[in-house]
Amino acid sequence: MKRPYEKEGTDRLNRKRFAVILVRPESPENIGLAARAMRNTGFEEMRLVGLKALDPEATRTAIHSRSILDRARFFPTLAEAVADRHLVLASTARFRKTFTVLPLEESVRTVLAFPRIARVGLVFGSERTGLSSEELGAANFVFYIPQASTQPSYNLASAVLLTLFALFSRSAGEIVARESLPIPRKEQEDCLRLIIRKLERKDFIHPGNRIHVTEMVQDLFGRLALTEKDRRFLLALLDKATD
Amino acid sequence: MKRPYEKEGTDRLNRKRFAVILVRPESPENIGLAARAMRNTGFEEMRLVGLKALDPEATRTAIHSRSILDRARFFPTLAEAVADRHLVLASTARFRKTFTVLPLEESVRTVLAFPRIARVGLVFGSERTGLSSEELGAANFVFYIPQASTQPSYNLASAVLLTLFALFSRSAGEIVARESLPIPRKEQEDCLRLIIRKLERKDFIHPGNRIHVTEMVQDLFGRLALTEKDRRFLLALLDKATD
Numbered sequence: 001m002k003r004p005y006e007k008e009g010t011d012r013l014n015r016k017r018f019a020v021i022l023v024r025p026e027s028p029e030n031i032g033l034a035a036r037a038m039r040n041t042g043f044e045e046m047r048l049v050g051l052k053a054l055d056p057e058a059t060r061t062a063i064h065s066r067s068i069l070d071r072a073r074f075f076p077t078l079a080e081a082v083a084d085r086h087l088v089l090a091s092t093a094r095f096r097k098t099f100t101v102l103p104l105e106e107s108v109r110t111v112l113a114f115p116r117i118a119r120v121g122l123v124f125g126s127e128r129t130g131l132s133s134e135e136l137g138a139a140n141f142v143f144y145i146p147q148a149s150t151q152p153s154y155n156l157a158s159a160v161l162l163t164l165f166a167l168f169s170r171s172a173g174e175i176v177a178r179e180s181l182p183i184p185r186k187e188q189e190d191c192l193r194l195i196i197r198k199l200e201r202k203d204f205i206h207p208g209n210r211i212h213v214t215e216m217v218q219d220l221f222g223r224l225a226l227t228e229k230d231r232r233f234l235l236a237l238l239d240k241a242t243d
Numbered sequence: 244m245k246r247p248y249e250k251e252g253t254d255r256l257n258r259k260r261f262a263v264i265l266v267r268p269e270s271p272e273n274i275g276l277a278a279r280a281m282r283n284t285g286f287e288e289m290r291l292v293g294l295k296a297l298d299p300e301a302t303r304t305a306i307h308s309r310s311i312l313d314r315a316r317f318f319p320t321l322a323e324a325v326a327d328r329h330l331v332l333a334s335t336a337r338f339r340k341t342f343t344v345l346p347l348e349e350s351v352r353t354v355l356a357f358p359r360i361a362r363v364g365l366v367f368g369s370e371r372t373g374l375s376s377e378e379l380g381a382a383n384f385v386f387y388i389p390q391a392s393t394q395p396s397y398n399l400a401s402a403v404l405l406t407l408f409a410l411f412s413r414s415a416g417e418i419v420a421r422e423s424l425p426i427p428r429k430e431q432e433d434c435l436r437l438i439i440r441k442l443e444r445k446d447f448i449h450p451g452n453r454i455h456v457t458e459m460v461q462d463l464f465g466r467l468a469l470t471e472k473d474r475r476f477l478l479a480l481l482d483k484a485t486d
Contacts, residue, residue: 005389005390005391005392005393006389006390006391006392029272033398033401036395036398036401037401039391039392039394039395040390040391040392040395040396040397040401041390041391042390042391042392061398063395063398064394064395065395100423105412146248146249146411146412147248147249147283147284147285148248148249148282148283148284148285148411149248149249149282149283149285150248151282151307152279152282152283152306152307152308153283154283155276155279155304155306157401158276158279158280158283158400158401158404161401161404161405162404162405162408165405168389168391169348169389180343
């Protein structure tokens with residue numbers, strides 16, 4: 001059965017203007033997982049700094065996301081990789097004396113405050129060394145992802161995923177939260193009345209408990225926000241039970 | 244330099260009551276990455292269904308999170324793994340005819356609405372097959388993680404990470420968003436006035452542009468929310484520039 005995913009033409013964030021920039025990534029697995037995270041959240045452009053080519057191992061983890069790797073662009077330096085960007089955000093797991101560091105949530109709000117045509121670079125450093133101070137200096141904003149403990153920092157692909165998901169979920173207004181439509185409230189209430197009548201006929205309801213049982217029925221079946229399928233099933237069940 | 248992580252005693256969610264339950268996971272790498280995601284977000288208890296022991300490969304990706312693997316508990320069936328839970332949420336990437344499926348955000352709100360002592364099981368199926376309908380039937384709520392495209396679904400460790408991060412970031416109120424404290428507004432304004440005086444002395448400001456330049460200075464340096472360090476640096480810089 002289909003699941004709800006973003007409908008065509010609902011990309012309010014204009015994700016094509018984003019580039020995910022990985023600086024000297026050491027693990028091909030992480031590059032592949034970053035590509036998969038991009039596909040999951042609808043981002044397309046990957047840039048790689050300090051690599052000349054991709055290790056074939058990267059394709060193992062890039063399930064259904066090979067095309068992102070195929071179109072990845074290679075840059076010798078971070079300065080070249082961000083040259084065409086209007087706005088550059090760099091991720092850090094370690095605080096520096098010099099740079100003001102925003103938490104992920106605030107960095108997302110920062111991005112969303114700029115015009116939806118601004119070209120944005122999201123920069124992530126290597127697994128082992130992160131970004132150098134010089135590389136942080138190439139960014140307009142430096143951000144971190146909150147965590148519970150000092151160690152370990154988020155895995156590289158995890159940092160990419162959390163960042164892209166935070167952007168995606170704030171811009172994907174067209175994903176319907178629930179698949180199923182409740183029946184109109186009048187029909188829900190008709191159904192509740194029918195249930196109560198069935199319970200009366202079986203003497204489950206009597207003057208001493210009428211109000212209490214009625215309220216229990218309203219609460220229990222109200223919370224279900226009954227669909228057509230629920231109603232049919234529930235009434236059939238009660239007919240059987242009160243036979 | 245230290246980075247902001249959650250302070251001791253600020254776990255409003257009481258994360259010790261959560262168990263992350265992986266059902267027939269196939270990739271030891273994913274088990275290790277799930278443990279790392281748990282450590283990053285402060286969750287501790289892992290349960291494994293349908294495995295008898297851990298592949299040593301799992302420890303490779305469980306950086307600084309080995310203790311979570313060491314304490315992982317093994318269960319032959321999901322029913323046994325959730326028996327002591329008050330509330331069970333199961334993740335799915337595929338919709339089923341029978342089960343109502345909540346998006347991640349709503350499932351987090353659902354969890355937060357229960358008393359903070361309710362023991363919760365978060366259930367994730369195998370990479371290849373997900374959870375069976377029988378296994379979904381062991382849950383109070385089934386949830387999915389929104390995505391941009393139909394394919395691929397989120398990687399198993401990614402699904403664990405996004406779920407735990409959503410819970411963590413809604414409960415971790417004690418992580419300070421910014422490290423640096425701006426100087427009091429009066430001192431910020433004194434600093435702006437000093438800057439303006441320096442610019443006047445250099446005839447950068449004249450009657451024709453006074454209002455405009457003053458407003459530019461207010462806007463530019465106001466947005467910076469100057470810290471003590473910023474102020475010292477900025478004034479030294481201006482002294483030099485207007486020498």
